[in-house]
Amino acid sequence: xxxxxxxxxxxxxxxxxxxxxxxxxxxxxxxxxxxxxxxxxxxxxxxxxxxxxxxxxxxxxxxxxxxxxxxxxxxxxxxxxxxxxxxxxxxxxxxxxxxxxxxxxxxxxxxxxxxxxxxxxxxxxxxxxxxxxxxxxxxxxxxxxxxxxxxxxxxxxxxxxxxxxxxxxxxxxxxxxxxxxxxxxxxxxxxxxxxxxxxxxxxxxxxxxxxxxxxxxxxxxxxxxxxxxxxxxxxxxxxxxxxxxxxxxxxxxxxxxxxxxxxxxxxxxxxxxxxxxxxxxxxxxxxxxxxxxxxxxxxxxxxxxxxxxxxxxxxxxxxxxxxxxxxxxxxxxxxxxxxxx
Amino acid sequence: xxxxxxxxxxxxxxxxxxxxxxxxxxxxxxxxxxxxxxxxxxxxxxxxxxxxxxxxxxxxxxxxxxxxxxxxxxxxxxxxxxxxxxxxxxxxxxxxxxxxxxxxxxxxxxxxxxxxxxxxxxxxxxxxxxxxxxxxxxxxxxxxxxxxxxxxxxxxxxxxxxxxxxxxxxxxxxxxxxxxxxxxxxxxxxxxxxxxxxxxxxxxxxxxxxxxxxxxxxxxxxxxxxxxxxxxxxxxxxxxxxxxxxxxxxxxxxxxxxxxxxxxxxxxxxxxxxxxxxxxxxxxxxxxxxxxxxxxxxxxxxxxxxxxxxxxxxxxxxxxxxxxxxxxxxxxxxxxxxxxxxxxxxxxxxxxxxxxxxxxxxxxxxxxxxxxxxxxxxxxxxxxxxxxxx
Numbered sequence: 001x002x003x004x005x006x007x008x009x010x011x012x013x014x015x016x017x018x019x020x021x022x023x024x025x026x027x028x029x030x031x032x033x034x035x036x037x038x039x040x041x042x043x044x045x046x047x048x049x050x051x052x053x054x055x056x057x058x059x060x061x062x063x064x065x066x067x068x069x070x071x072x073x074x075x076x077x078x079x080x081x082x083x084x085x086x087x088x089x090x091x092x093x094x095x096x097x098x099x100x101x102x103x104x105x106x107x108x109x110x111x112x113x114x115x116x117x118x119x120x121x122x123x124x125x126x127x128x129x130x131x132x133x134x135x136x137x138x139x140x141x142x143x144x145x146x147x148x149x150x151x152x153x154x155x156x157x158x159x160x161x162x163x164x165x166x167x168x169x170x171x172x173x174x175x176x177x178x179x180x181x182x183x184x185x186x187x188x189x190x191x192x193x194x195x196x197x198x199x200x201x202x203x204x205x206x207x208x209x210x211x212x213x214x215x216x217x218x219x220x221x222x223x224x225x226x227x228x229x230x231x232x233x234x235x236x237x238x239x240x241x242x243x244x245x246x247x248x249x250x251x252x253x254x255x256x257x258x259x260x261x262x263x264x265x266x267x268x269x270x271x272x273x274x275x276x277x278x279x280x281x282x283x284x285x286x287x288x289x290x291x292x293x294x295x296x297x298x299x300x301x302x303x304x305x306x307x308x309x310x311x312x313x314x315x316x317x318x319x320x321x322x323x324x325x326x327x328x329x330x331x332x333x334x335x336x337x338x339x340x341x
Numbered sequence: 342x343x344x345x346x347x348x349x350x351x352x353x354x355x356x357x358x359x360x361x362x363x364x365x366x367x368x369x370x371x372x373x374x375x376x377x378x379x380x381x382x383x384x385x386x387x388x389x390x391x392x393x394x395x396x397x398x399x400x401x402x403x404x405x406x407x408x409x410x411x412x413x414x415x416x417x418x419x420x421x422x423x424x425x426x427x428x429x430x431x432x433x434x435x436x437x438x439x440x441x442x443x444x445x446x447x448x449x450x451x452x453x454x455x456x457x458x459x460x461x462x463x464x465x466x467x468x469x470x471x472x473x474x475x476x477x478x479x480x481x482x483x484x485x486x487x488x489x490x491x492x493x494x495x496x497x498x499x500x501x502x503x504x505x506x507x508x509x510x511x512x513x514x515x516x517x518x519x520x521x522x523x524x525x526x527x528x529x530x531x532x533x534x535x536x537x538x539x540x541x542x543x544x545x546x547x548x549x550x551x552x553x554x555x556x557x558x559x560x561x562x563x564x565x566x567x568x569x570x571x572x573x574x575x576x577x578x579x580x581x582x583x584x585x586x587x588x589x590x591x592x593x594x595x596x597x598x599x600x601x602x603x604x605x606x607x608x609x610x611x612x613x614x615x616x617x618x619x620x621x622x623x624x625x626x627x628x629x630x631x632x633x634x635x636x637x638x639x640x641x642x643x644x645x646x647x648x649x650x651x652x653x654x655x656x657x658x659x660x661x662x663x664x665x666x667x668x669x670x671x672x673x674x675x676x677x678x679x680x681x682x683x684x685x686x687x688x689x690x691x692x693x694x695x696x697x698x699x700x701x702x703x704x705x706x707x708x709x710x711x712x713x714x715x716x717x718x719x720x721x722x723x724x725x726x727x728x729x730x731x
Contacts, residue, residue: 029582274573
């Protein structure tokens with residue numbers, strides 16, 4: 001097991017490198033950089049006084065170097081103007097727009113991003129698991145049809161539109177804002193139980209909005225997998241021998257169906273993280289979503305680069321956890337075989 | 342053995358007098374014959390037809406797609422036409438009876454007054470002003486596909502009247518006409534994007550599956566990495582990189598390329614696994630032995646074996662692209678006026694306090710959800726039909 005974990009973590013390193021390079025290419029795509037554009041604007045306005053300062057900043061942030069060098073400096077593999085000082089050394093870069101280190105800009109939003117995504121994944125698990133089992137064991141019952149219908153609609157309703165609709169109706173019917181992270185009176189207040197509860201209450205709606213599509217997909221998968229298993233002969237044998245239904249279900253078919261269930265959560269994580277970014281923008285949650293949008297619009301490259309990388313790492317980490325869970329569950333995987341899907 | 346009378350076995354039994362046909366089991370009934378001689382596509386169609394929901398979804402989608410070529414004819418106004426006297430006008434309900442008498446489809450005229458407390462226009466129906474809707478009529482000028490001048494429309498407002506079926510927005514632009522025009526971009530974005538994604542997926546999946554070895558594992562790594570990335574933030578970053586100076590047409594093309602660029606891994610993976618299985622088939626080996634080039638074997642012998650699968654899985658990724666465009670335009674990162682798509686229209690609904698006062702700005706949500714649902718059902722039906730011999 002330890003060997004498997006080690007191997008799994010080591011394979012993440014090249015992936016991370018490729019992703020960081022990809023991110024850097026993307027944030028460098030727009031013509032020029034934040035400071036060059038400012039210099040151009042100042043020059044057009046005929047102001048030359050502050051240009052010198054900006055030129056100094058350009059070399060300070062190594063923006064005047066060739067592409068590959070800039071990338072390596074950003075990561076921290078190459079000495080920049082201040083020696084080795086990149087992401088690996090814990091320097092996340094400088095936000096030009098806010099005139100602050102990136103760490104100070106995104107710092108407060110990171111915990112909530114992680115909490116929101118974890119809550120969504122847990123929500124998907126907790127809701128889809130019992131419903132999937134129910135739908136499979138009571139196939140073609142009214143409940144099964146009901147859940148299938150709700151699931152279909154949930155699968156097809158785009159999450160940010162769902163967020164928008166919920167936002168509208170909660171405003172319309174209850175006059176209350178479901179956006180934001182907490183009730184306005186707690187903003188800036190010291191931590192208390194009431195404040196924590198308020199945050200939890202505000203997390204419910206975004207969690208449901210982001211998780212609905214994923215939950216619907218998981219219910220369908222679990223139902224299909226479990227139905228396949230329930231029709232196998234070992235189930236009939238166990239039943240013929242007089243095993244109780246509940247014990248029979250938990251002991252054999254469920255364990256078999258659990259495997260693809262967990263593997264699928266891993267595949268679902270990218271879309272969940274995607275959803276959390278846009279739903280945060282719609283519902284005005286202080287996660288990295290709105291920060292990313294602002295940074296992209298103002299071409300604040302180090303900020304947007306860091307957020308993109310953070311979101312990608314969050315996804316990779318989620319997939320790692322799901323893979324490790326799978327290995328715990330299924331000895332065939334940690335011993336080198338492949339899981340049947 | 343003798344059987345005594347009264348035994349249950351002792352009774353007359355039926356013997357078919359017709360001569361015995363030893364091939365009876367092998368002759369096909371006309372129905373079976375029809376089935377065995379039908380082409381693959383025909384059998385797929387028979388199977389697809391049984392999926393009622395998918396058929397209905399297909400019909401609905403065809404209806405929606407009619408707006409793509411004929412938007413100018415269907416919409417009563419052009420997309421960016423402003424009516425300065427009707428800012429944030431509410432939807433006008435279509436009536437049939439005026440004072441108890443049938444008067445054909447008509448709307449009541451709008452009367453504007455200023456509410457000084459909330460400082461906004463308030464529109465009320467003027468119950469005496471009957472404005473019958475005209476059909477097959479000549480309305481305001483438009484340029485059909487931006488090329489041909491015209492003014493013929495399916496229906497238009499009464500002379501000097503207004504017809505805002507879904508209200509107007511902050512500049513007095515008709516929301517319904519916006520929806521019709523928006524369909525042109527919103528509905529085609531998925532098709533173009535999927536085409537790009539299919540080309541890329543076929544290419545990469547094809548070389549990976551056919552050659553195997555190091556190319557295969559390289560492509561597999563790339564697919565793995567791309568699939569582990571959250572799509573939307575990347576879409577956002579890429580479309581933010583599109584130059585602001587581009588014309589709407591170029592932005593539109595840029596967006597479709599971006600949407601297609603990240604979508605191909607799923608398709609490539611399916612192509613690869615199918616190719617891996619099919620290239621071991623005897624007919625593929627025979628073709629290779631007869632000297633066919635790899636590209637010919639792939640195109641002529643292997644591709645027809647899984648075209649249906651590609652179509653089915655492509656139809657399932659169209660809704661994701663439509664939503665992608667909507668999300669990007671909603672966030673101001675995608676298309677912008679004067680280009681009109683459903684996402685651009687939704688952009689007006691960004692400020693929730695405005696939407697609460699003028700809820701009809703949310704109208705684009707309805708066609709988006711209908712189209713996405715329909716594509717999902719259609720894709721499900723196609724996927725089930727894709728393997729007709731199962």
